[in-house]
Amino acid sequence: xxxxxxxxxxxxxxxxxxxxxxxxxxxxxxxxxxxxxxxxxxxxxxxxxxxxxx
Amino acid sequence: xxxxxxxxxxxxxxxxxxxxxxxxxxxxxxxxxxxxxxxxxxxxxxxxxxxxxxxxxxxxxxxxxxxxxxxxxxxxxxxxxxxxxxxxxxxxxxxxxxxxxxxxxxxxxxxxxxxxxxxxxxxxxxxxxxxxxxxxxxxxxxxxxxxxxxxxxxxxxxxxxxxxxxxxxxxxxxxxxxxxxxxxxxxxxxxxxxxxxxxxxxxxxxxxxxxxxxxxxxxxxxxxxxxxxxxxxxxxxxxxxxxxxxxxxxxxxxxxxxxxxxxxxxxxxxxxxxxxxxxxxxxxxxxxxxxxxxxxxxxxxxxxxxxxxxxxxxxxxxxxxxxxxxxxxxxxxxxxxxxxxxxxxxxxxxxxxxxxxxxxxxxxxxxxxxxxxxxxxxxxxxxxxxxxxxxxxxxxxxxxxxxxxxxxxxxxxxxxxxxxxxxxxxxxxxxxxxxxxxxxxxxxxxxxxxxxxxxxxxxxxxxxxxxxxxxxxxxxxxxxxxxxxxxxxxxxxxxxxxxxxxxxxxxxxxxxxxxxxxxxxxxxxxxxxxxxxxxxxxxxxxxxxxxxxxxxxx
Numbered sequence: 001x002x003x004x005x006x007x008x009x010x011x012x013x014x015x016x017x018x019x020x021x022x023x024x025x026x027x028x029x030x031x032x033x034x035x036x037x038x039x040x041x042x043x044x045x046x047x048x049x050x051x052x053x054x
Numbered sequence: 055x056x057x058x059x060x061x062x063x064x065x066x067x068x069x070x071x072x073x074x075x076x077x078x079x080x081x082x083x084x085x086x087x088x089x090x091x092x093x094x095x096x097x098x099x100x101x102x103x104x105x106x107x108x109x110x111x112x113x114x115x116x117x118x119x120x121x122x123x124x125x126x127x128x129x130x131x132x133x134x135x136x137x138x139x140x141x142x143x144x145x146x147x148x149x150x151x152x153x154x155x156x157x158x159x160x161x162x163x164x165x166x167x168x169x170x171x172x173x174x175x176x177x178x179x180x181x182x183x184x185x186x187x188x189x190x191x192x193x194x195x196x197x198x199x200x201x202x203x204x205x206x207x208x209x210x211x212x213x214x215x216x217x218x219x220x221x222x223x224x225x226x227x228x229x230x231x232x233x234x235x236x237x238x239x240x241x242x243x244x245x246x247x248x249x250x251x252x253x254x255x256x257x258x259x260x261x262x263x264x265x266x267x268x269x270x271x272x273x274x275x276x277x278x279x280x281x282x283x284x285x286x287x288x289x290x291x292x293x294x295x296x297x298x299x300x301x302x303x304x305x306x307x308x309x310x311x312x313x314x315x316x317x318x319x320x321x322x323x324x325x326x327x328x329x330x331x332x333x334x335x336x337x338x339x340x341x342x343x344x345x346x347x348x349x350x351x352x353x354x355x356x357x358x359x360x361x362x363x364x365x366x367x368x369x370x371x372x373x374x375x376x377x378x379x380x381x382x383x384x385x386x387x388x389x390x391x392x393x394x395x396x397x398x399x400x401x402x403x404x405x406x407x408x409x410x411x412x413x414x415x416x417x418x419x420x421x422x423x424x425x426x427x428x429x430x431x432x433x434x435x436x437x438x439x440x441x442x443x444x445x446x447x448x449x450x451x452x453x454x455x456x457x458x459x460x461x462x463x464x465x466x467x468x469x470x471x472x473x474x475x476x477x478x479x480x481x482x483x484x485x486x487x488x489x490x491x492x493x494x495x496x497x498x499x500x501x502x503x504x505x506x507x508x509x510x511x512x513x514x515x516x517x518x519x520x521x522x523x524x525x526x527x528x529x530x531x532x533x534x535x536x537x538x539x540x541x542x543x544x545x546x547x548x549x550x551x552x553x554x555x556x557x558x559x560x561x562x563x564x565x566x567x568x569x570x571x572x573x574x575x576x577x578x579x580x581x582x583x584x585x586x587x588x589x590x591x592x593x594x595x596x597x598x599x600x601x602x603x604x605x606x607x608x
Contacts (some may be wrong), residue, residue, distance in 0.1 A: 005385070009387065012391075020369065023365070023369060024365075027361070027362065027365040028362075030361070031358050031361050031362055032358065039273060039274040040274070040357040040358060040361075041357070042273075042274065043272070043274040043276050043277070043357060044347070044353040044354050044357045045353050046272065047201070047202055047276055047344065047347065047348065047353075048347065048348065048351060048352075048353060052127070052201075052488065053125055053126060053127065054124065054125060054126070054127060054200070054204050054205050054206050054271070
């Protein structure tokens with residue numbers, strides 16, 4: 001099969017769409033997963049610690 | 055300062071690396087002796103030999119106590135990075151004011167090739183974007199990754215290699231332009247040998263960053279690091295793909311890109327727009343997500359929103375570049391794709407800007423009293439404004455009016471001055487006192503002066519370019535009743551004159567602000583060394599727990 005302009009267009013318009021939608025769903029699940037809430041809360045608060053050593 | 059934290063073995067290792075670079079310089083100097091390449095080879099050689107001499111002279115100076123390392127952050131490269139960033143700011147902005155003045159008064163090139171607009175303009179863009187912005191990104195990323203991971207940088211020599219190697223790249227770039235060396239790709243002007251060098255430096259940077267994150271004591275990688283990593287990874291990809299080129303010969307600075315025609319144009323603007331996205335946005339968002347909460351002493355409004363906007367920005371921006379090629383030979387659907395993604399980008403962009411502003415909600419008294427925090431607040435506002443403008447300009451019919459006019463220049467500077475430079479100054483004013491263990495900046499009043507100079511300068515600049523851009527766009531599309539163009543190009547040029555003068559003034563005020571900033575930083579670093587001594591010993595005493603060093607409100 002020749003890879004020409006039409007092939008690239010077909011690929012972009014199908015798989016391009018699917019992987020972006022799949023990615024969005026994955027990100028939404030990661031972000032709103034209840035078990036991640038604690039880590040996120042801790043992350044946003046601990047950067048405010050004053051201690052300046054490892 | 056540069057070697058005091060290196061052991062004798064590490065100093066010898068550094069000398070070996072510098073010697074290897076010197077050999078590369080020598081090879082280029084010999085192979086390119088009949089070309090400008092030879093001049094650059096000689097620069098590299100002289101620079102590396104000077105570094106070797108410096109290291110040799112310090113070889114026997116007292117060694118650091120290695121056992122203390124795991125309990126201390128490694129801040130020396132950050133300090134030097136900030137100094138370099140501010141020096142590049144002065145250089146880049148000065149050249150910017152100069153080229154702006156050349157447009158109003160063309161005789162300022164004094165009939166020399168070196169000072170011609172075509173050579174100075176990339177010196178300005180490289181100076182401010184890569185010199186000022188890049189050094190600030192490297193310095194702040196080294197700071198943020200250590201603090202948010204609670205881990206020391208995973209290397210003693212590599213941070214220096216990254217910082218100095220990167221500055222060598224910037225130096226080769228700018229000196230090359232002045233001599234007339236360019237591959238004529240916007241924001242990717244340096245020639246093949248400089249590009250190859252940057253790949254080596256950048257991969258080292260990425261490995262260093264990953265290894266530091268791997269050492270982290272925090273379970274979760276704070277979101278600012280995600281932005282910095284996206285910046286490092288994507289810039290590497292963009293840089294490599296866009297700069298694939300075949301040199302005329304190994305003794306010649308010239309090269310030809312492997313892409314041709316419209317593919318070359320598309321690759322260039324895929325690079326160019328993602329340079330805006332990942333160099334000028336992602337990395338600076340990393341700064342914003344750390345220094346703004348830190349300075350305001352409030353956690354980010356919504357951590358979840360910051361994650362959503364991160365993935366939105368990284369995956370939408372990738373497809374937006376083709377909006378630079380509206381009405382060209384690029385297939386219509388690719389233009390439409392770029393336009394659509396540019397409009398979608400408004401969502402994650404405003405999510406970030408809104409997240410920053412809502413973080414300050416409830417702390418407006420701090421924004422009012424503290425110019426450092428105000429720098430970051432106004433930066434977030436400009437980020438919101440210029441991303442809105444960007445989405446708007448990417449719409450094809452709007453682009454038919456704005457493209458090739460000063461509106462584009464105004465848009466870029468709303469982003470570069472209003473967003474990138476202001477968030478950087480805000481971050482630097484937060485970082486400098488904590489890095490040098492001072493209670494606060496030398497003068498809060500001078501921070502205030504800098505803030506107003508920067509803001510007024512930006513506004514004058516942007517308004518001048520909006521006016522001039524729209525006037526240009528309209529004059530170029532006004533037809534007479536008989537269907538011919540109503541104005542010649544020269545007519546539109548004459549109409550630009552007052553705006554070009556206003557733009558020069560705006561840029562000059564911005565430069566003045568940066569000079570005030572440099573003076574303030576210098577005086578902060580120099581101030582009260584006695585107090586610094588005690589702080590440096592930093593015993594975990596009560597004074598420390600009070601947090602005198604990190605984010606004092608002025």
